[in-house]
Amino acid sequence: MSGTMRTKGGHGRLGSVLSGLVVAVGCVLFLGGFVWGALLYQPYTVPTDSMTPTLDVGSKILAQRIDGDEARRGDVVVFTDPLWGSSPMVKRVAAVGGDTVACCDPDGRLTVNGEPVDEPYLRPGPGGRTVASGQAFSVTVPSGNLFLLGDDRHTSLDSRTHIEEAGQGSVPRSTVIGRVDAVVWPAKGLLEPPRGFAGLPGGISRPGPFAQLLTAIASGTVLILLGAGYGPVAGLLTRHRPGGPRSGPREKVGA
Template structure:
């Protein structure tokens, strides 16, 4: 005898429960896939395109303030040439920074910091990098200071609106210098000229104060945090316009 009776209520509930569990499992599977893909994309962006850093010192004030966060374009100098006036992040050429004690963090904070660093939203190695403005390219003759307190590049005096000086001071550098930038290197200076340990004050290091172009991580594009300071970083092309190549 064939049983044509309808499914019991318990059978229907079991079926609905299975469908619900399967739906929840598929949801979390899709969520995991989306998370992994987003993490991979963010990792690739951080590796090849842009990266975040925070500012640990006042050497670039008032262009950049302590604890500002910046976005760095890593296509420079790999695919795009560095220009005078660019604000660049670079690895310590050797001897510029004092040894840093390792930061102790609990496992949860350390894990979160690692994840954020992978996607480029955190920069735990900011203290191992420096940020300055490029003044001299390979072959450039950089001299300071003339009778007006200005610096010159290849005999062209610079009018630098981004420089921060002590009240009443007109010289853009406390100390005079006269250098020619070697091939493959850069001469960099902080905008806070009387409070920046830059190329001028690292002559006793292995690199003699010059930054190898290979050490440049990229050019700073924008202040991303705090939101009240969000702005594009200017490389002031008008300041350096008309300067001949150092090899001319």
């Protein structure tokens, strides 16, 4: 009997130790995911409708903190430029330093260095026809600068508006403070990669670690719940096991 009790007690202690380890690992993943996310990402609110339908006005977005030199064609970036306004703004990189960006080709598409770019994220204009710009232009972007456009080319005030200024409407790469990776509200999730720019030199940016962060946080949550639930479940199973302790009063012997 004593050997059986020691065995059961040993199993119970082992289960408690393992459940504690599971909770500890879960806490590391859960808290680590949040800390990692806070270091890599900065939340913003989209101030205008110039990026619709990709980003609605008032959307809550997460922008990965990057250096402006990391920005590539097709990226949706957050930037601050005193000539454009005092608040952070959100636009899409249409061309980088050295590119000649023009609009439009016979199919209404943007061209970069003579190559047409498909942009399925654009908002259709009157009559349902999608054109990359209602305003014809051709600009050679100065070295170290970015030419930025909104996805709603009919209402966006972007590089086209500033073409007559120095830099022909482009902004220095140093103004970029983040690259939008995900839309958290309304919950659209990760932004689709801009495939239309993929064939150009330098390619497109790889997705940020947002998906891995969510996986770490979700896994940590599950482990914490599993570990914390071990004790109550184990106790419940013990009470209902044959030979286990009874919950009701015991009849006195020899009364």
